[in-house]
Amino acid sequence: MFPQGIQQCGTDALRFSLCSHNIKNHFVNFDVAECYTNKLFLNKIWQATRYTIGAAEKLNLSLTDIETMGNCPLSKWDRWILSRLADTLTTVGQSIEKHDFHLATAALKTFFYNNLCDVYLETTKPAINEGTANGYISCATLATCLSWGLQAMSVFTPFIAEELLKYLPRGIHLQLSRYFNAEIEAEIEVILAICQAVRQLKSQNKISKKHEPCLYLFAPEPEVFNELELHLKPISALTLTTEVFVELLTPHELKLRRQAFQFFSTAGHHCSFGLQVNGVYEEMRKQVRPVSELNQKKLDRLQSELERYRMRINDEGFLRSASEQVQKRHNQKIQQLELEIKNIRNLTS
Numbered sequence: 001m002f003p004q005g006i007q008q009c010g011t012d013a014l015r016f017s018l019c020s021h022n023i024k025n026h027f028v029n030f031d032v033a034e035c036y037t038n039k040l041f042l043n044k045i046w047q048a049t050r051y052t053i054g055a056a057e058k059l060n061l062s063l064t065d066i067e068t069m070g071n072c073p074l075s076k077w078d079r080w081i082l083s084r085l086a087d088t089l090t091t092v093g094q095s096i097e098k099h100d101f102h103l104a105t106a107a108l109k110t111f112f113y114n115n116l117c118d119v120y121l122e123t124t125k126p127a128i129n130e131g132t133a134n135g136y137i138s139c140a141t142l143a144t145c146l147s148w149g150l151q152a153m154s155v156f157t158p159f160i161a162e163e164l165l166k167y168l169p170r171g172i173h174l175q176l177s178r179y180f181n182a183e184i185e186a187e188i189e190v191i192l193a194i195c196q197a198v199r200q201l202k203s204q205n206k207i208s209k210k211h212e213p214c215l216y217l218f219a220p221e222p223e224v225f226n227e228l229e230l231h232l233k234p235i236s237a238l239t240l241t242t243e244v245f246v247e248l249l250t251p252h253e254l255k256l257r258r259q260a261f262q263f264f265s266t267a268g269h270h271c272s273f274g275l276q277v278n279g280v281y282e283e284m285r286k287q288v289r290p291v292s293e294l295n296q297k298k299l300d301r302l303q304s305e306l307e308r309y310r311m312r313i314n315d316e317g318f319l320r321s322a323s324e325q326v327q328k329r330h331n332q333k334i335q336q337l338e339l340e341i342k343n344i345r346n347l348t349s
Contacts, residue, residue, distance in 0.1 A: 007032070012157035013039040019101040019156050020109075041109060042160050045150070048117050049164045052142045055128045059136055063143045066169040075134060077234055078141045080188040081120040082179040084111055085145050089176060092152045101156070108153055116145055119192065123234040143168055190270055191231050195238040197267035201275065202239070204294055205263055211277040215241040218249045218257065218272040220343075228271065241275075251346050258347055263291050265298065266344045269336040295348050299341065306337040 009017075017035040021028045056063045069082065088111040095104035124142060127135035147168040154161035198215060207213050215235070219225035225248040228235075236244045249257055254272060258264045261274030262281075312318050313330050322330075 007036050007039075009035045009039040010042075010159075012042055012160050015158075016042070016105060016156045020105045022102045023099070041113060042157060044117050045112055045146070045153075046160065046164065048112075048121055048142070049146055049167065051121065052139060052146060053167055055124070055135075055139045056143070059128065059131060059139055061136055061139055063139075063167065064169055066140050066143055066172055068173040069140065069144055070173070070175075072137050072140065074137065074141070076184055076187065076230065077120060077123050078137060079179070079181055079184050081115060081141060081145055082174075083181040083185055084115045085148060086174075086176040086180040088115075089148060089152055090180075096155065104152075105156060108149065108156075112149060116142075116149070119238065120145075122237050125237060126233055144172055144174065147172055148174060187227065190227075190268075191235065192238075194228075194267040194270055194273070195235055197265065198235075198239040198241070198273060198275070201263055201265050201294070205291070207263070207275065207277055207281065209240060211281045213239075213241045214276045215239060215244045216261070216274045216276070217244065217246040217267075218254050218274070219246055220249070220251070220254075220271065222248060224271055251343075255346055264347055265291075265295055266340050266347065269339040269343070272343055272347060292348060295344060299344050299348070302337055302341050302344070306334065306341065309334050309337065 013035050016038045088107045091107040092104040095101065121142065124138035127138055147165065147170065150161045150165055202213060217228050219228055225246060228246045232244045232246065258274055261276060263275040264272065266272050309330055313334065
């Protein structure tokens with residue numbers, strides 16, 4: 001059954017893996033690979049805790065003395081991660097009460113992996129390294145998220161939770177309803193979508209740190225410009241670019257401006273962007289496809305997606321069965337796709 005043997009994963013990873021299945025089903029298919037993946041997931045939390053402890057020592061901050069986040073001047077990213085924490089803890093509590101353990105473990109995994117470790121933690125590094133006031137608040141926010149998250153995880157992973165909570169504030173006060181903020185979450189989701197588009201273009205063209213990529217964001221309107229300007233440092237941290245600039249350009253100005261860039265594309269319907277790299281990259285140029293080919297492939301994909309949405313919104317069965325809210329979201333998605341297609345055509349023409 002297991003020709004390669006079973007790798008040592010530990011009790012916590014085993015418990016978490018078993019609880020990740022819907023126990024209300026008649027059969028549970030245990031996957032050894034999933035158990036090993038969960039071991040790596042727990043190691044990710046361990047490393048995040050080590051980072052937080054190290055940051056606190058660097059800032060001469062006592063984590064165990066933190067009692068509340070109530071009076072802290074939180075940044076938008078602090079408020080975002082606390083909103084995600086509040087939503088996660090609510091989901092976990094409701095799921096455990098209904099014995100839907102698989103929903104609780106999924107919520108915890110999304111929070112620790114996708115929200116805390118891969119995003120928020122990365123945005124804290126500049127302020128913590130500089131020792132600014134924001135660095136202290138970020139460190140306290142990290143400790144709060146880890147403490148509350150691990151206490152929620154202790155039902156499934158008691159051993160790692162008990163060990164790590166020795167170094168984190170246990171009695172910190174957090175009023176969940178106060179921190180949940182759908183507006184902040186929507187704003188940060190836009191920024192994360194932009195970062196994902198930039199990382200994708202970097203990956204497709206094998207652009208790494210040694211190429212010193214510099215990112216330019218092109219906003220189509222003042223509201224987008226003002227929003228992007230608030231998040232330049234986090235965008236730089238999440239896209240691994242040396243510097244980030246934002247410019248307000250009309251479609252005609254954008255068409256002229258993009259000629260100065262070796263790489264350019266769109267980031268959803270929100271904005272366009274360009275990347276500049278240093279001379280070291282010339283060695284890589286023959287190994288990657290031309291940016292025009294990548295943009296044409298992206299355009300084809302967007303047009304196919306738009307056609308699917310149009311077919312769905314014109315289907316009588318969909319119009320009868322879908323709620324008004326779902327139909328509204330579909331129409332918004334169509335408008336967003338049409339705008340991005342228009343932007344990418346403007347860039348590539």
